[in-house]
Amino acid sequence: MESYNIAILSGDGIGKEIMQEAVKILDLFSSDVRLEYNEYLIGGAGIDATNNPLPDETLRACKASNAVLLGAIGGEKWNNLERHLRPEKGLLNLRKELGVYANIRPIKVYNATLESSPIKKEIIQDVDFVIVRELISGIYFGEPRAKEMDRAYNTMFYTRDEIYRVTKYAFELAQKRNKKLCCVDKANVLETSQLWREVVDSVAKQYSDVAVEFLYVDNASMQLILNPKQFDVMLCENLFGDILSDEASVIGGSIGLLASASIGDSVALFEPIHGSAPDIAGKNIANPIAMILSTSMMFSHLGEVEIAKKIELAVNKVLECGYRTRDLATNKDEAISCSQMGDLIVKFIKEL
């Protein structure tokens, strides 16, 4: 029997609630594969306990694991701390330390939730594309950066190698899908984007079966809503990918549905694309599906494809049966709770 060591980082806000539901799934499959999972602190929880948003013990455990499952970090309580002490810094450092340069965000519309999206049904039906976001460079990491009394600045920085590795990943993914790659940039204004275009053009020569196009990010943000079906693999630098994937969550009806995998050369990290949602934290009303689908992506990455498929099928079934958490429910009085959604997904997996 295969054996996996999973580091669990619930984090803050709804992170704790949605992770409880993911753990129910891990518990369920503990008889099919040998799973060892332990919880570690990150973000605000790490700051409160150790004054460090990425405690040493957490980083050590993540590096020694087969995969990391993360809920979400952040919240009002820690917003006034210095940058290096904020919860977000813990997550950025973890991604950097694990070297997870490619963040994979599938955007798939479920037939059952078509009516939950504010966008017309005929525009979003059958949408199925993937955003590949560069995750450990760009403006979130670039130096110099500073906020001074009367001025502030950040640096969008990329090396050719950083662009190359994520571009190669995106082309390989496109080859396994519908062989279309759209690189999103701002090459009419930004030198970093001009370098991205050079690298993408040169990598494209090795993948002649993949059709490549470039879109300026302002146009891409419009096309995402006007005609999202045109996309197959969308390749973005860090900041653009962060923003566009939140926008893309509207297509499927809720950000609470969107999972992600962050892949590098060793340990991979799996987390929903959303944050800690302080506005709904502690109420047991968050949608745990993004967290549960992130768990499915983890199993798939570990080679446990059957387990991953079962989780996906159960999520599909729960939505087809009409169960909705508040974010998706058209009638809020009929919404089920976060823990009820987790329990139902477990029930449907058992029935498969």
Ligand SMILES: NC(=O)c1ccc[n+]([C@@H]2O[C@H](COP(=O)([O-])OP(=O)(O)OC[C@H]3O[C@@H](n4cnc5c(N)ncnc54)[C@H](O)[C@@H]3O)[C@@H](O)[C@H]2O)c1
């Ligand atoms: N990866 C991460 O951990 C991550 C990502 C983004 C933001 N953050 C942090 O999260 C905090 C809140 O940020 P924000 O409000 O801009 O973004 P957010 O993603 O937390 O919330 C945006 C909106 O989506 C809703 N939402 C998010 N996840 C949901 C779910 N699973 N079910 C139902 N509704 C959901 C929230 O209620 C809110 O209305 C901040 O501290 C921010 O820095 C963390």
